[in-house]
Amino acid sequence: MLGFLLRLLPFWVREPLLIAIGSVLGVRIMYLAVRDHDRVAAGLGVVFLVFTAIRVHAVIRALRARRNPSPTASADGTAVVAAAQPQAQAQAGTGSRPRPDTPEKEHNAWGQAVAAVAVFGALGAALWVGPRFMPSGDNAPKPASCSGGAHEELPKAYKNTPRPVTGEELCKALNRPDLAELLGTPEETATTASSTNNTAPLTDGKVAQPEAEVTFDTYTVNVSATYNELSTGQYVKLMKFGDEKDVKTLTVLGRPAVLSSDHTMKLEINLGSGGSGGPVGEGPLARTLSVALDRKDRGGYCDITVWSTSGALPNDSALLNIAEKVLPRIPERPAR
Known part of the structure; x- marks a missing residue:
């Protein structure tokens, strides 16, 4: 039922939501697994982090496709030019802008996904290691408790x-x-x-x-x-x-x-x-x-x-x- 409801959501709502839930649960479960030395919890945390990495990869690909749309193809396979012919000739007369000699290097989507998971892993490690090095209020002296006379026989x-x-x-x-x-x-x-x-x-x-x-x-x-x-x-x-x-x-x-x-x-x-x-x-x-x-x-x-x-x-x-x-x-x- 929950999966069906998630599928009804738009892509740009569903995917960020899944990434947020997966990252929070993954980091939290990994923190508890490291603290309690629980291998089962560690495996579950890895599953959540891998799931989050896959969703991040899908979002990156969608963003790249939206940023660089491919030209629309006609039925016979030839590309359709969106601009009118006279306008194209005018642009040809003025000349095209010079482009860099070296082509722009494309980003690796899987690399970005791994980097995102690494960031969440670093946050989890900080949550786990931080309490050991940060000063704690437990160092304050505890008040004295009542003692003496508790187990004495009453006169x-x-x-x-x-x-x-x-x-x-x-x-x-x-x-x-x-x-x-x-x-x-x-x-x-x-x-x-x-x-x-x-x-x-x-x-x-x-x-x-x-x-x-x-x-x-x-x-x-x-x-x-x-x-x-x-x-x-x-x-x-x-x-x-x-x-x-x-x-x-x-x-x-x-x-x-x-x-x-x-x-x-x-x-x-x-x-x-x-x-x-x-x-x-x-x-x-x-x-x-x-x-x-x-x-x-x-x-x-x-x-x-x-x-x-x-x-x-x-x-x-x-x-x-x-x-x-x-x-x-x-x-x-x-x-x-």
Whole structure:
């Protein structure tokens, strides 16, 4: 059916169409054959290219016949002169134009067809070899993926806590593709991402406290969830007796929240003969957003902390934007 429809097309429509289809398919199939080392595909590609060469040869012959038409012959075999006799005599009087001594060399139709196939073959080779020598975007560093704590056995405190989030879940919620953009450094890529299923200190392992941390060149972001009985309101009152600075209460996604600043702890570990280590001073300043685990503030909170080694901090809006992305991934604490 398709062949019948193609035969209905005019010659100068059908042949260029067949040449275009044959060349594209031939080059593509040859490229795939070379890439996959498939001999069957290579043979099929050769068939398409040979078919294209034959069509190119036919078009070249048709163009040559149209450019140099042969004189019309009469019934007795003598050539019929198109011009009138007086006009021919006038032209004879003026004389014919001088022609070059050497006749014009005719082009070889098959040579042109082979040249066309060679051009398409060169294009196919360029498509195949080009990706090996051209720079690729795959050389860019890949962002860090969450690791650690994925296959650890959860402490007993997690089994006694209704619907607790795990460190791995926190890491997946925090390590978002747009986290660097939320921090104001969209050109950076996460270098490390980790998570743990810890318990809160000074609770004898009875309070679940999972956490996750993602590090960039500029900032480090830490998210933790503490499943204790301390409400955000009580937490704000305790800040009056601590070293927190720039305390600011607010509401995030309908939950009580508080912003505060405090220095991180700088640790030094001595692996010498003494094997001692411990805190030796204050680390860089960190900004923390603490949000209640539920709208009614029944107890427990989620901390989102950001700091940098240089001491620079992003705007508070960055912490709020991160909280709006992470908090929906943490189940609200049910009523007890």
